[in-house]
Amino acid sequence: MAEKIRFLLTSVGRRASLVNFFTKELSGIGELLLSDMSVYSAALHTGGKRVFLPGYRSEDYLETLLRACDENSVSGMASLTDYELNFLSSAKDKLKDHGVTFFGPNAEVSQKCLDKWLLSKELERLGFPFVKSYIELNEFKKALAAGELEFPVFIKPRFGSGSLNTFVAENMREVEFYYEKYKDTIVQEYLVGDEFGVDVYRDILSGETVSIFLKKKFSMRAGETDKAVSVKTPRLFEIVEEFAYKFGITGVADMDILYSCGEYYIFDVNPRFGGGYSLAHECGCNFPRYMLNNLRGIKNERAIGNYKEDICMFKSDGAVFTGMNDPAFRGNLNG
Amino acid sequence: MAEKIRFLLTSVGRRASLVNFFTKELSGIGELLLSDMSVYSAALHTGGKRVFLPGYRSEDYLETLLRACDENSVSGMASLTDYELNFLSSAKDKLKDHGVTFFGPNAEVSQKCLDKWLLSKELERLGFPFVKSYIELNEFKKALAAGELEFPVFIKPRFGSGSLNTFVAENMREVEFYYEKYKDTIVQEYLVGDEFGVDVYRDILSGETVSIFLKKKFSMRAGETDKAVSVKTPRLFEIVEEFAYKFGITGVADMDILYSCGEYYIFDVNPRFGGGYSLAHECGCNFPRYMLNNLRGIKNERAIGNYKEDICMFKSDGAVFTGMNDPAFRGNLNG
Known part of the structure; x- marks a missing residue:
């Protein structure tokens, strides 16, 4: 056995x-x-x-x-x-x-996921479209003067998670105000377009990307996908597979991609289960099974695009209840 | 039948x-x-x-x-x-x-729920502790000079719902900045203490408050109670019953109360099911049943405090899934 x-x-x-x-x-x-x-x-x-x-x-x-x-x-x-x-x-x-x-990346890849500025530089280096990003206020001012971007701009924590403290700045006064109030700030061009969430699994034994799940988001809440629908876009499958390989995804990752002016901009990569993974699972993907297979020495077969299309996910108000007499609350987690 | x-x-x-x-x-x-x-x-x-x-x-x-x-x-x-x-x-x-x-209040009561400034005035008039509130920037400056309150202060939309655009302002510059950026602003003193969520049902036939459910909150998310535990506090039962009568609650209401320096401050009243009602229901309250009883001409019996204590609620990541072929998406809601 x-x-x-x-x-x-x-x-x-x-x-x-x-x-x-x-x-x-x-x-x-x-x-x-x-x-x-x-x-x-x-x-x-x-x-x-x-x-x-x-x-x-x-x-x-x-x-x-x-x-x-x-x-x-x-x-x-x-x-x-x-x-x-x-x-x-x-x-x-x-x-x-x-x-x-x-099941996670090495330290170098992880750092590039956490740091929005490093991610932008890495995307540029690898030849993918990237969101123009500035961490130095002076660099941003120069870029603005040179016409590289214009207001409004996104301003957020460089190492932020979720959408915490993310603002749209309309003018320089607001940008300067933000720089004064917060440390480690990044300014990014404000792109508008359709937003896609991607769940990807790159087999840790074969190194092959075996599953890519695409959802079009239509609502966010507290930094997480709140409403989305499963879609299939061949061009995006190609981009994500190429990126997963070049960037060095290991196991599960969640990516956010914006389609703007004919280009797909990768703007966020999280080397873990994303907040919208439930939809991928509901549509037939099964990353936990892939992980357990890998642990048992089994390589997973390539199954990119094998999932149900046109399924909607709407987050609802789920809750878990438990008594205060649960031993966990007395520091005794398993009774 | x-x-x-x-x-x-x-x-x-x-x-x-x-x-x-x-x-x-x-x-x-x-x-x-x-x-x-x-x-x-x-x-x-x-x-x-x-x-x-x-x-x-x-x-x-x-x-x-x-x-x-x-x-x-x-x-x-x-x-x-x-x-x-x-x-x-x-x-x-x-x-x-x-x-x-x-099942809702009349227009006058509703307005007092929606308008944080009116609510504060009404609480003062009815003799309840109230959070000091200012809508005119000059009034706030005067109050500050007179030592009525000090920084930090809460600054938020006067008619806001949830915690949208709510900030803690540390100095006058931040307050002025907010007043410039947003319309209909309210400044409130920054009180610190335990926060309680209250679910209350005042019978629409008898006019009697029949149920009061108290939960102590220990975490908020997107303006809603994220984690809470059911508690019983006799003093709060009295305050809420008195308030429901004097203020004119009809049917269901949700209230937020802060316990600070020995006083209970009512700071938010929503004349509807609150986002944390699930916990009340889990603990044995049943407001839908009360409402249906009232509709059938049945008065509900007073049952204040009849619920399970020490039950915790932790909101989780629930979701609902449906196909894009759902007739609702073609404007045909019931197939």
């Missing part, structure tokens, strides 16, 4: 749907382990075995993680937030030494 | 949970009708009979609504958004003429 797979999802947050997808795929072949730095995470109360980990900024985070992996014979793991993931990307080898495959 | 109750919920938005609660309560005794100005509303794809209504700002909104009520023999209705609700509060009598009981 094959060994049970123990898969750890960290920073599960509110993503109860992913916990359910993994639980289903692991049924009969393994077990799901969950962690979140907050015991008030919705997904932590959805199912699976809970593991206590401090926040990734904590000094004993990595040590606690490795010990938990050893104690629970974890063989694979993934993180659902950008900053923890970025930290873990530097610990990939250490995790490997403990028998844990981390 | 009693006549079937046909209940209309408008502006259902993403609130699939409420659609499910009403559907369950109406089972065997009636039918739920739903509308939203967007066919991409999650709740519209959750169940019930869909009714087409234009946005409340549309010229033929009221006429279309009354015709839909006539054609479907609607006897009761409620709206889930502040602005539509405010419009409907002026049409209460007209709806009554068509045999429809509108």
